[in-house]
Amino acid sequence: MTDVAQIRRDAAQTRRWGWWYVTELRLREMKAYISYVVTSSFGNPLMYLLGLGVGLANLIPDGIDGVPFLVFVGPALLMSTILTIGAEEGMYPVLGGFKWHKIFFAIHATTVTPGQIVGGFLVHLAIRFTFTAGVFYLMLVAFGAVPLGTGWLMIPISILGAFAILTPLAAYSAGIEDDRGQFALIQRLIVMPMFLFSGTFFPLSQVPDWLEWIGWVSPLWHASQLGRTVSYGLVEPLWLTLLRVAILAAYGVIGAILMRRAFVRRLTR
Template identity: 25%
Template sequence: MINTGAFKIINRNFLAFKQTISISLIWLFAEPLLMFLILGYGIGALIDGVEGMSYFKFVAPGFMIATLMHVCINETGIGFFTKLQEQKKLSQLSLVPISKRQVILGEIYWGAIKGLISTLLMLFLSLYIGLIPGVKVFSILVIFVFTAFIFSSLGMMISSLSRDQNSFILFQSLVVYPMYFLSGVFFPLDQLPSFLFSISLIFPLTHAVMACKALTMGNIESIFFINLAVLFIYGFIFINVAFVNMKKKLNIIFNL
């Protein structure tokens, strides 16, 4: 449940979002949707099929999850870090009765909301053209919400540990890009060499993609619940590390 302080942060971010809503919606909707269509109708036309289905159907759930991850990490990662270190937009919060924990939670929730927004058009299109069965939409949305919170927490954790923007560049290069390409989004994981396959299982995105694909394909087996358990553990770690370290940074701004 979202507490009052966290809701104030969400509302504050929404008001700022409205000021640049045209550009923001292009970034959230147009760019991912264009890539989605290129993958499905462009590259998909060159591939006969993957695992007994069209390439578009194979890639759709994973690409939506990967897009969600990208938006969430950027919003609570470099986005929040910029507010914190350069724009000093949070300094005014020291004048209102709101705790540091509520600030952190509010930013994480807002990052998750933006991530979810970025998947909506792709999800509706997938439903319309039959890539995802209608009866699975609610279950998929639950996975999206769960995953959005986890990756938003990851972005906040990285923001809490970073000293400058170079830290984010390093994180993108060493973690986000390998995770994006090695998590079963664009091709089956069994195509990877054994050592890369082992590495891919470390990534939270891999487990999110596997869980989402299991739902869309109707293959709910024991591994599905293992994927959810792994995601829960990652989420617990990310948010607690973020709380501990980000509170220290907010102490400086709040002059405590």
């Protein structure tokens, strides 16, 4: 007969790696839609770069910010791609795990805790974002759009930016009981405006003053500006660069705390 101390000891050992088992599961699940991930990882940047870099860039022969338009827009395109995937991953995949395929409940019936489910979910996404951002970065390099050697830092910055939008959205999604079109509304009222008014295609200073606040609250603007700093050396005061990192980290950390809390609430009621 197993005694109490033995049960606790065995479980403690297993529990240390709970988050990794969840990551492993998500990676294995990815096999089912790996062709989509790979195709979109290559196809997305290619279309953006051909359309904007080769097409739109011709209309702006002098470039922006002292660099060719493609160099200016490249980091923001990478960021907006990864942040958009981040926003998507924070919506249906989270709600579905509770409401439709209920996989989070299945995992929670084991030794794995709600916090570890969140941890594993995020680690898996970090791996996926690294791949997609890495491909995007290499394509930018191939198009000659990354002058500086520090350009690769766009990859970790994009992950930071993606988590800044993903975790608060996931916290919200985990609390939804019924799908009444909330996600379509988020797409239209949050994700799309963020894309349009975050200094993606043109500097934020071009936006009317009364719309500039969107940039300041938008993770995409901060991520794009950081991307430009490491990619072509956009000059900004050091405090502003640090502030941008701090804002993204704050979104991500507070979001992750709220996300964990929402998962605990939904899984243990």
